[in-house]
Amino acid sequence: xxxxxxxxxxxxxxxxxxxxxxxxxxxxxxxxxxxxxxxxxxxxxxxxxxxxxxxxxxxxxxxxxxxxxxxxxxxxxxxxxxxxxxxxxxxxxxxxxxxxxxxxxxxxxxxxxxxxxxxxxxxxxxxxxxxxxxxxxxxxxxxxxxxxxxxxxxxxxxxxxxxxxxxxxxxxxxxxxxxxxxxxxxxxxxxxxxxxxxxxxxxxxxxxxxxxxxxxxxxxxxxxxxxxxxxxxxxxxxxxxxxxxxxxxxxxxxxxxxxxxxxxxxxxxxxxxxxxxxxxxxxxxxxxxxxxxxxxxxxxxxxxxxxxxxxxxxxxxxxxxxxxxxxxxxxxxxxxxxxxxxxxxxxxxxxxxxxxxxxxxxxxxxxxxxxxxxxxxxxxxxxxxxxxxxxxxxxxxxxxxxxxxxxxxxxxxxxxxxxxxxxxxxxxxxxxxxxxxxxxxxxxxxxxxxxxxxxxxxxxxxxxxxxxxxxxxxxxxxxxxxxxxxxxxxxxxxxxxxxxxxxxxxxxxxxxxxxxxxxxxxxxxxxxxx
Numbered sequence: 001x002x003x004x005x006x007x008x009x010x011x012x013x014x015x016x017x018x019x020x021x022x023x024x025x026x027x028x029x030x031x032x033x034x035x036x037x038x039x040x041x042x043x044x045x046x047x048x049x050x051x052x053x054x055x056x057x058x059x060x061x062x063x064x065x066x067x068x069x070x071x072x073x074x075x076x077x078x079x080x081x082x083x084x085x086x087x088x089x090x091x092x093x094x095x096x097x098x099x100x101x102x103x104x105x106x107x108x109x110x111x112x113x114x115x116x117x118x119x120x121x122x123x124x125x126x127x128x129x130x131x132x133x134x135x136x137x138x139x140x141x142x143x144x145x146x147x148x149x150x151x152x153x154x155x156x157x158x159x160x161x162x163x164x165x166x167x168x169x170x171x172x173x174x175x176x177x178x179x180x181x182x183x184x185x186x187x188x189x190x191x192x193x194x195x196x197x198x199x200x201x202x203x204x205x206x207x208x209x210x211x212x213x214x215x216x217x218x219x220x221x222x223x224x225x226x227x228x229x230x231x232x233x234x235x236x237x238x239x240x241x242x243x244x245x246x247x248x249x250x251x252x253x254x255x256x257x258x259x260x261x262x263x264x265x266x267x268x269x270x271x272x273x274x275x276x277x278x279x280x281x282x283x284x285x286x287x288x289x290x291x292x293x294x295x296x297x298x299x300x301x302x303x304x305x306x307x308x309x310x311x312x313x314x315x316x317x318x319x320x321x322x323x324x325x326x327x328x329x330x331x332x333x334x335x336x337x338x339x340x341x342x343x344x345x346x347x348x349x350x351x352x353x354x355x356x357x358x359x360x361x362x363x364x365x366x367x368x369x370x371x372x373x374x375x376x377x378x379x380x381x382x383x384x385x386x387x388x389x390x391x392x393x394x395x396x397x398x399x400x401x402x403x404x405x406x407x408x409x410x411x412x413x414x415x416x417x418x419x420x421x422x423x424x425x426x427x428x429x430x431x432x433x434x435x436x437x438x439x440x441x442x443x444x445x446x447x448x449x450x451x452x453x454x455x456x457x458x459x460x461x462x463x464x465x466x467x468x469x470x471x472x473x474x475x476x477x478x479x480x481x482x483x484x485x486x487x488x489x490x491x492x493x494x495x496x497x498x499x500x501x502x503x504x505x506x507x508x509x510x511x512x513x514x515x516x517x518x519x520x521x522x523x524x525x526x527x528x529x530x
Contacts, residue, residue, distance in 0.1 A: 054197075054268055054269070054316075054320070055269065057293060059297065060294050062087050063087045063297070063314035066087035066088065067317075067319070070166055070168055070318075071170065072173065074093065075100075075170040075171055076100055076102075076167055077168070078094065078095060078167070079096060080093045080168075081093075081115055081164075082163075082166060083159055084162045085151075086147075086150060086151040087311070087314075089159075092115065092119070096111070097111070116165055120160045122140075123156070123160040124160040126140050126144060127156055127159065127160065170329075173209060177334050179337060180204070180205070180337075181336030181338065182337045182338070183247050186340060194255035202320045203254065203275065203316060206315045206316050206319050207224060208222070211223070221242065221244045223251075224250040224254045226250060231243070231253075234256070239375060240378040240384075241385070241386060242373050242375055245372045248340070249373070249390060258272070261275070261282075264283065265286060266286070266291055267293070269291070269313050270285070270286060270291055270296075272312065273293070273312050275312065276308055276309050277302075277312070281303070281309075284302050285300045285302060342395055343397045343398040345390070345392075345398070346496060347386070347391060348387060352381050353368065356385070356391060364381070367391075367393075370394070371390075371391060480528055481525070481526050482523050482524065482525055483523070484523050485518050485519060486520060491506075491518055494518070495526075500526060509524055509525050
């Protein structure tokens with residue numbers, strides 16, 4: 001058994017700390033100072049400018065710079081030791097020895113732990129010496145200067161309890177930019193159609209790095225990281241379908257939520273932060289500090305407003321900066337993937353997956369691989385796919401619909417300049433990182449060769465009675481078509497299901513250009529007579 005000191009630490013632990021302190025003292029702050037200088041300048045995109053829509057107040061500029069380095073400069077072989085409240089105070093950026101893998105090796109973990117403990121001890125000692133007015137050596141002066149140049153000397157107090165480590169994410173972020181090529185144009189179409197800034201399409205870089213099967217420890221899932229409970233409010237989330245895992249359907253829900261949050265909170269920094277912390281929490285923050293995101297990040301002490309919520313907006317701004325200037329941050333090159341090339345169908349009737357697969361001459365496994373939002377019971381045929389659910393097919397499959405009509409129809413293919421639907425509601429995140437996100441409805445789809453909206457309307461084969469009626473009745477003009485709104489349907493979903501654009505749906509129903517509110521039981525005209 002190792003000998004114990006009065007504070008409970010072992011002799012070997014104390015020796016490691018003392019040795020680390022000695023090494024740091026001998027080395028001075030040259031390594032630390034070098035990395036700290038890099039945080040303020042010298043890197044790609046060293047000045048992050050805000051905009052009227054997404055302002056960057058001086059109070060959060062150090063946070064934005066920190067995440068800019070995490071995303072675009074520090075690779076996973078680097079670990080920053082920093083203050084968790086004042087992100088501009090970076091004590092050291094460690095270069096990890098040995099193989100650089102997804103996780104840490106045991107030796108890397110011990111190295112990070114020993115360095116973090118050493119800085120905590122140094123900060124405790126420095127705080128005590130400053131409090132007593134004692135003289136400082138050169139190493140202590142250099143450490144104190146980090147606070148004097150940044151948040152101020154008063155931030156030294158309690159800093160020993162705020163030591164945090166952050167691994168670089170450069171490789172992961174670069175891969176996220178590549179994957180985002182599949183969805184970027186579609187996401188931007190969706191954001192514009194809901195009247196929100198199209199740059200909100202960058203949010204998945206913060207949430208998931210565009211990992212389509214991403215899941216959090218608290219149950220959030222998909223590219224947009226929706227929680228199950230709120231997901232059920234806006235889309236299908238059950239034992240057979242989990243639309244949170246469809247990036248395009250989820251994007252439509254995210255746009256609706258953000259539009260509603262902005263209407264309630266009055267600013268985009270607050271609306272974006274609410275994506276992590278919830279609208280109720282941000283309404284409380286706004287009541288105390290107005291729409292000053294800098295003061296909220298610095299001073300708001302609401303429940304669950306922890307590290308993730310405080311940094312969410314700064315991370316978004318940093319992700320936007322790095323992605324928009326990818327060639328500067330990733331001079332080795334970024335190979336963005338081609339836009340999502342598949343056709344989209346919306347089922348009119350419930351049916352098994354093998355029925356669809358046979359019709360389109362695909363194996364059920366191939367079809368299920370394209371539709372990651374299908375859960376196992378639907379994928380293996382134990383339950384039918386419900387009516388109204390989205391089906392993704394290989395590009396060109398919609399042409400088969402016209403010649404061999406099944407009981408479903410294609411979704412509207414929306415050209416990029418065509419506006420579609422406005423906003424609605426969503427709930428927020430949960431537990432440790434605060435309330436979560438959720439969504440619903442369908443979203444846009446794109447064909448690389450399609451310049452104008454196209455539709456393919458299909459109905460089930462006629463019954464004998466219908467055939468007889470056709471034969472005995474003279475041809476007459478087509479009657480207008482109507483749709484009765486179901487619970488949780490949006491204007492956009494109604495348009496998609498009926499093969500028209502939202503602007504056309506509004507025109508048919510004499511609705512105002514920005515009107516989007518509809519209610520269950522409402523009868524909407526979806527086709528004019530001829």
